[in-house]
Amino acid sequence: VEGLENANAAQQVEILKLKARVKKLERLNKVKSSNLRRLKKVGTSQRIESSEDVENEDTEVQEAVEVVTTAKLITEVVTAAATQIVAASTYIPAAKPKVLKIAAAAPAVSTKRRK
Structure with a gap:
C-alpha cells in the first residue's frame, strides 16, 4: 500500500512540473508570435530607397565585376602555365633498353629406374 502511495505522489509531482513547463512554453510562444507580428508589419511597409542605397x-x-575579371585572368594564366609544364614533362626515350634472356641449361632428368 505504501508503494502505491509513493508512486501516486511521484506522479502528482511530475504532473505539476509538466504543467509549469507547459505554461512557461506558452508564454514564450506568445512573446515570439507578437514579435513576429510586429516584424511582419514592418516588412509590409513600403521602403523608400535613398540615393545612398x-x-x-x-x-x-x-x-563583383572586378572580382570576376581577375578570376578569369588568373584562370588564363594557370591554364597557360599548365600547358607549358605538360609540354616540358613529356618523356622522350633516347634508346630502348635491351633485356638479355639467358636460359639456364637444366640437366636432363632420367626417367629410367635404376636397379
Whole structure:
C-alpha cells in the first residue's frame, strides 16, 4: 500500500512540473508570435530607397565585376602555365633498353629406374 502511495505522489509531482513547463512554453510562444507580428508589419511597409542605397548597389556591382575579371585572368594564366609544364614533362626515350634472356641449361632428368 505504501508503494502505491509513493508512486501516486511521484506522479502528482511530475504532473505539476509538466504543467509549469507547459505554461512557461506558452508564454514564450506568445512573446515570439507578437514579435513576429510586429516584424511582419514592418516588412509590409513600403521602403523608400535613398540615393545612398543606389550608390552602394552600384559599387557592389562594380566590385563583383572586378572580382570576376581577375578570376578569369588568373584562370588564363594557370591554364597557360599548365600547358607549358605538360609540354616540358613529356618523356622522350633516347634508346630502348635491351633485356638479355639467358636460359639456364637444366640437366636432363632420367626417367629410367635404376636397379
